[in-house]
Amino acid sequence: MTANAPIKHLLGIKGLSESHIQTIFETADNFKTLINGPVKKTPALRDITIANLFFENSTRTRVSFELAEKRLGADTINFSSSSSSVKKGETLIDTVNNILSMKVDMVVMRHPAPGACVFLSKHIDAQIVNAGDGTHEHPTQALLDAYSIREQYGDVAGKKVVIIGDILHSRVALSNIYCLQLLGAEVMVCGPATLIPKHIHALGVKVSHNLEEALRWCDVANMLRIQLERQDQRYFPSLKEYSRLYGLTMDKLNALDKEICIMHPGPINRGVEISSDVADSDHSIILQQVENGVAVRMAVLFLLGQQRL
């Protein structure tokens, strides 16, 4: 993504180096200054057309990308699988090639199949940004999470971050692990044994099945929701039991002898993985994450957009 190591696509955090990520963060700093000013737009990508292809539901990511694209001056087209010819049996490559024949330069894609973006990158010419592919990766979410930690603490290196919840079905967890480790953070995952992938130790992360223990260890707790839409079987007896054991409440926070920072990629299931008073408290930087998402995505699109020739 820099002049020294140009990359054409953002398919995942795996494939980026620490210097790529620092470049994205420094560029995002500039965009954050811009979008907090009176005029929030630049014409940087005015001659680019970006297609947002969402084969899966999304609120935050889709709106955040669209806002980032518009603030960079790009033309955007939005596509959702529910209202398209995908329903009529069209393949992914045919769908995308039809859109690209209308002179689209960049594709932002969310897809339920892990590896869909990598697959597409081998068959089309346009640049691809992965906005979440199944249970694989969600690189821009990991970037904005790490950027928010950096903003909160000044640096990510040396911080202890625990990711709590449904690690098994989470693309956010995998991208976060890659990104935080590249930046020098220590990572722990926490959740019921059934929702922690079997060989996750191989990624060099700590594992805990005890929320209180994990909270005592960490500086930052990133709460994930239970991804019921990806669960084909029961992984725990009841949501009530899950919430009692792994739901973050103010009582559990107050029992700590230190302040920790609470994050959540959204959407929040209040009362399940996080209580309302914690989500709305001063410990929480959930809305800062959303704000930073636009600046980080502007940085990614700007840096990739410079390399389209």
Place this chain on the structure above:
Amino acid sequence: MSQPKLLIDTHKLNLILKRFALQLIEAHGDFAQTAIIGLQPRGVDLAKKLTAFITELQPDNALKYGELDHTFFRDDIGRGEIFMPKKSHINFSTENLNIVLVDDVLYTGRSVRASIDALMSFGRPKQVELMVLVDRRFQRELPISPNYVGVVVDSRSTGEHVKVDWTEDQQQVWLLSKKE
């Protein structure tokens, strides 16, 4: 290849900056409604030194100082070269202020055009002036003209290049026959 020509040495630079400082004091008084903004990357060093001269000559001033990067407003993004932005730092509203943009070399005028656009994203100033150390006036590609000029280089050769060497102790501006 002809020998490099020294356009400005440290002594001459200090003379020029003192002249600039006096010109600005004459035009802007106590600077209550004026901000000096250094253009990234090399206009910043110049602007910092200039504000120090102004403060030396007129200690009680209300001068506001900022730094501006124009990368996101360039007209050549995506045309081969990769541009990395530097920090913009303007912690005041530019609304209705007189702004003096400071840069080292005015060449084609494209950077200044981008900088004016970048400046407008911080608000609508009352007036924008341009101060440059070196004006290569026959190389302009856009209708941009400076208000304050250190030295003028009248070379028509596109093979020539102005190089600014700026260290803490010594500042020199050279005219080179090609990029070195």
